[in-house]
Amino acid sequence: MITCLGDVFFPEVGVAMVRLLRGLGVELDFPEAQTCCGMPLFNSGYHHDAAEVAARTVKLFERAEHVVVPSGSCAWMVKAEYPGLLKHDPALRAAAESLARRTRELSQFIVEVLGITRIESSFAGKVTYHDSCHLLRGLGESSSPRVLLRGVPGVELVELPGADQCCGFGGSFSVRLPEVSSAILDKKLANVESTGARCLVACDAGCLMQMGGGLTRRGSRVKAVHLAQVLAGEGDA
Numbered sequence: 001m002i003t004c005l006g007d008v009f010f011p012e013v014g015v016a017m018v019r020l021l022r023g024l025g026v027e028l029d030f031p032e033a034q035t036c037c038g039m040p041l042f043n044s045g046y047h048h049d050a051a052e053v054a055a056r057t058v059k060l061f062e063r064a065e066h067v068v069v070p071s072g073s074c075a076w077m078v079k080a081e082y083p084g085l086l087k088h089d090p091a092l093r094a095a096a097e098s099l100a101r102r103t104r105e106l107s108q109f110i111v112e113v114l115g116i117t118r119i120e121s122s123f124a125g126k127v128t129y130h131d132s133c134h135l136l137r138g139l140g141e142s143s144s145p146r147v148l149l150r151g152v153p154g155v156e157l158v159e160l161p162g163a164d165q166c167c168g169f170g171g172s173f174s175v176r177l178p179e180v181s182s183a184i185l186d187k188k189l190a191n192v193e194s195t196g197a198r199c200l201v202a203c204d205a206g207c208l209m210q211m212g213g214g215l216t217r218r219g220s221r222v223k224a225v226h227l228a229q230v231l232a233g234e235g236d237a
Contacts, residue, residue, distance in 0.1 A: 001069045004036035005205035016232040017070050017106060024114060031060050039077040043171055051085040058082065058095045066113060067103040070228055071204050072135025075105040080138060105135055107144035107203060107227060117151045122233035124154030128197040131164045132204035145203055145227055152230065161191040169210035185214045192222055200224045
């Protein structure tokens with residue numbers, strides 16, 4: 001499941017994920033009819049419309065052994081909200097619960113399902129890691145991305161002060177309250193630059209968009225990249 005932000009703004013992340021998983025021996029299928037997971041609709045209160053998206057997505061991925069998502073936010077939406085959105089149709093709810101059990105964020109899939117913690121990658125340098133809100137608080141995941149980063153021979157992981165604090169994106173939050181969003185972002189980026197890392201790693205396209213844009217506007221030398229790009233050996237820090 002490539003996500004709409006990945007499709008429109010970060011296609012290189014999808015390419016990196018495919019290259020990475022194929023290199024780990026995973027047979028991949030990409031349903032071309034997939035769309036947004038429905039989270040923007042759900043968060044804006046359009047639950048009926050979100051349920052229609054959920055029903056379509058559940059059917060689209062019903063034959064997949066595992067569903068891998070390069071986004072804690074979208075993985076959380078599928079796992080936490082789809083069953084409730086489809087509760088009025090017993091068959092769809094059962095299918096949603098099945099999909100929820102089979103869905104993993106990328107780092108979780110590699111560590112928990114494949115049992116891999118060390119990946120040989122050409123990526124090298126000092127990096128720091130940002131915990132995206134849905135991956136950390138929604139899925140309770142903070143370990144797998146760090147385990148994988150520490151398992152790359154050429155990567156030095158420096159812990160980010162306030163790593164568990166929001167970057168200020170929050171989907172439509174950054175549009176509705178831009179001043180607050182910018183203030184949160186400024187604090188986050190100051191912490192990033194204090195680490196001395198040349199690369200900021202995250203597992204969510206929304207966070208990458210927010211922080212990458214802020215780093216560019218600051219003229220910072222720090223690059224924002226997705227974990228998949230590090231593990232696939234795209235560039236260096």
